[in-house]
Amino acid sequence: MPPRIRLRIARQECLPPLRSESFRSSQCSYATAAATAATTPAPSISQMTSPIYPTPRNSSAQPPSHRPPEFRRSQLLRSYVSLLQSTPLILLFQHNNLKAVEWTAIRRELALAMQKLDQSMIADGRESSAVGTGVKLQIIQTKIFEPALRIAEFYKPPPRPSPRALRNMTIPSEKEDPTLTHVLSESAYNAVLKKKGRHPLTPLLTGSLALLTLPTVSPQYLKAALQILAPEKPGFPAPTRKASPGYWDPAVQDGLKKLMLLGARVEGRVFDMGGTRWVGGIDGGLEGLRAQLVYMLQGFGAGITGALESASRSLYFTMESRRHMLEGEGKPIDAGGDAPKRE
Secondary structure, eight states: OOOOOOHHHHHHHHHHHHHHHHHHHHHHHHHHHHHHHHHSOOOOHHHHHSOOOOOOSSOTTSOOOSSOTTSHHHHHHHHHHHHHHHOSEEEEEEEOSOOHHHHHHHHHHHHHHHHHHHHHHHHTTOGGGOOGGGOEEEEEOHHHHHHHHHHHHHOOOOOOOOHHHHHTOOOSSGGGOTTOOSTTSHHHHHHHGGGTTOSTTGGGOOSSEEEEEESSOOHHHHHHHHHHHSOBTTTBOOOOTTTOGGGGSHHHHHHHHTEEEEEEEETTEEEOHHHHHHHHTOTTHHHHHHHHHHHHHHHHHHHHHHHHHHHHHHHHHHHHHHHHHHHHHTOOOOTTSOOOOOO
8 A cells, every 4th residue: 555645745845946936036026127227217307307297087088077978968969069160051940840751851852952053063163162962951959959059159268277387276176177178078067157048049949940051151052952941932942843853742842841941150140031041142152242242342442532532623623613714804823823813
């Protein structure tokens, strides 16, 4: 029968190799740290004298926000603010329970009208002015669009504080950090809180609304869109049955009866229905508007020139008439232009 090996003896035999290995590993780590410290260069003078920026406590991709960014309402607010800041021409419509089939038919006819206008622009050699693909008709949530409009109009992010001011500043919470100036930040919320109801479009932001967005201020595309969505004779007639037979489908006509133009926002300025149609009725588009402006300025210049010349011209005519009168009487005229006085 083979002899039995006790576990206590086996453990004692295994312990010395482990201790030697741990001692060797500690020696190697110490040597590596010493070599790294010896080869690391000292910081330069510019690095030592440059300001030390505070370490951000949150990721730049997800900074602290007043509104929780994981909710859909917050993301809608961000998208509406971006839309208002990047779109120069926005038309506001009120819709009343349009069906999905009606929305699809209206968008189809609008896209066809924009496509025809793009083709005419390209045929005239104005490819850069063809922006029909950027014309969009979308439904918005009014309660979210109103604060987005206030943020886009009234919120001006303050300049970033200097590093010295940041070091001396006491920040009570992460949300009140002055370096956070995004749309969902605490500073944006506090800046527009007292501006509620002060925007000219606020009275119109009630009920179900839709937006027609144009990437540029183009009277031609605005006129084409109004002829589809809000036709009115004689300036904005609807397309004929021969030119656009799909426009007279029941789905399109029923949907247009529930769609009403309220106003527009053009380059930050608010226009009512009359002002919107005036912008769309400019002959020749922006080129025609520039021509009208040049003609108006030329007329003002001619009027100012005539007003300045009128006084001297009237004096000249008075003196000439007086001279001819004296010459007719046969009396000599002195150098000053007056006849000699009688004694």
